[in-house]
Amino acid sequence: MSNATTQKFKGTPGQIRNARIERAGAIVIGAIALVWILANIIKSPEQFAQVTVLGLRNGLLYALIALGYTLVYGIIELINFAHGDLFMLGTLFSSYFLSVWLKQQNSSPTGWAAFAACLLLVMVFGAVINVLIERLAYRRLRNAPRLAPLITAVGMSFLLNFIGLKWNGSTPRQWPTVIPSFDVHIFGVRINMVTIILFFIGVPLLLGLNFIVNKTKQGKAMRATAQDKDAAALMGINVNKTIAFTFALGGAMAGAAGLFYQQAIGTTNYNLGFQLGLIAFTSAVLGGIGNLWGAVVGALLIGLIQGLNDGLPIALGQQWSQSVVFTILIIILVFKPAGLLGKVTTEKV
C-alpha cells in the first residue's frame, strides 16, 4: 500500500484569501491599538489604569443590558427595542425606592441594607415588566410576519419612554449614592467603592446567568426552544413558559443594571434607555447576537474602548466617543459578519 502524502484541505482559494485578509487586518488593527496603548501607558500609567477600570465598569453595565437583547434574540429572533427603556425604568425604580420611599439621602451604613433590598426588588421589577411585555404584546405576534413584532417593539419602547418621562420629568435628575462611598487605593489606582461593589455583584450575576442557561434543566429548555419550538413542545417543554422565563432573566439583568447605573453615575433621564440601549445592542451584535459570552465580551470591549478614548491623554476625546465605537464595530463586522464569537452556522436540512 502506498503511503501518499495527504494534504489537509484548507478551503477554496477564495476562502484562503479571505482568511489571509482577515488575519492581515487583525494584525494591522492590533498593532495600531498596541502602539496607542503603549504610548499612553508610558505617558501616564496611573491615568491608564484609572480609565481602564472605569471603562470595564461601564462595560459590565453594558453587558448586563446586552444580555437581555441577546437572550431574547436567541430565543424568538426579535430585536426587543424596548429593552433599553426597561433599563431606564430600572434606574427610576431604584431612585424612587432608595431616595423617595426609603428616604436615603446620602451614603450611610444603612445604605447597604437599602441597596440589597433594592437589588432584589429592581430585578423582580425588571423581570415582571419584561414578562408582561412579552405576554401582552409579543406573544400573539409570534407567528406573524417579522416586521409586526419589530414595529410592536418600537411602539413598546415609546410607551416605556413615555412612562419614564412622566415618572422622571423631562430634565435629568441627580440622586445620591446610598452605600458608603469612599475611594480604595490599589497599586496607586483610585477606585470608588461603588465600582468595586459593581464588580462583586455584576460578575456573579453574569456567571449565574451563564450557569442557568448552560447547566440547568430550564436552560436546556431555553436552548431547545431557541432551536425549534415545535420540536421542543414534542419533548414536553412548555414553550410559552420557557420564553417568558427568558424575558424574566433579561428583565432582571436590566433591572440590576438600572440600580448599578443609578448608584454609580447618579443621574437619571427618561431617554437613558435609548443611549445605553443602543450601546448595549451594539455590544450584543459585536459579540455575535444570540451568544451569551459574545454579549459580555462585546460589552467589555466597547466599555473599554470608550473609556480609553474618553480618558487617555493621547486620544480623540469624548466628543468622538460614539464615532470611535461604531467605526470599530463596522471594521469588526466587515471581517467577522457574525460577530466576534458568533458562528455562521451551516446546518444540514
Add this chain to the structure above:
Amino acid sequence: MSTMLDVKNIEVAYGKIVAVKDVSLTVNKGEIVTLIGSNGAGKSTTLRTISGLIKPRSGEILFEGNRIDGVPGHDIVGMGICHSPEGRRIFPRMTVRENLELGAFLRNNKAEVAADFERVLTLFPRLKERVEQRAGTMSGGEQQMLAVSRALMGSPKLLLLDEPSMGLAPVLVEMIFETITKIREQGITILLIEQNANAALEVADRAYVLESGNVKMSGKATDLRKDDAVTKAYLGH
C-alpha cells in the same frame, strides 16, 4: 384488544386551509397501524393534531379513554405519546447525547432514563459512535435514527412516526423498518406514516388510506395489499 387511541371525526385547518376534513381512526394496544396516502393528504396534520401541536376545529381524540384534544402538546408527551416528526426536527446545534436527554425531558427517574439511553443505542449502534457529535453535522440517515431514538427516550406507550424512511438509502430504509418491528416487540404501540406504502403495509397490522383530508379506505394491511385500487394508486405495480 383494548383501544389505545381513538380519533373521532376530527377536522383540522391552518387558517382558511382545511387540511383534515373528516378523519376517524383507532389504534389498539400493541398494534402497528399505518397511515398512507399521497402528499398533502393530511397525514402529518393528523399526527400533529394527536400530539397537540394543533387543535382540531371539531371532533374528539381519546387516549386511553381520556379526551386529549385541546391538551397542549407539552402535556401530551407526559401521557405517553411521543412523536418523531416529519423532517426529523432534531436540535442541530446540540450533541446526540443532548438530543436524547431532551427526549427524556419530563422523566425524573435517572436510572430508568440511563437504561433507556443504553437501549436506544443498542437499537441504533450507529449513534453510539456519535454521542458527542453535533446532531446537525450527521448524515440524513443518522439524523433520522436520532429522531426516532429521541422519541423513544420519552418512554412512549404510543409512538408516532412521521415518514421515518424519507430520503434514506435503500439499505437504511430496510434497517429502519426492521427496527420498527423491534420497537413493537418491546411493547410499544406504533402509528406510522409512510410514503413507502409497500414497506409500511408489510410491517403494519392495519392501515388507513387518506385522501384529501378524508379516510378513503381502511382495513387489515394484508387485505389492503391485495386491493386493486390501493395497488394502483400507492403500491406502484
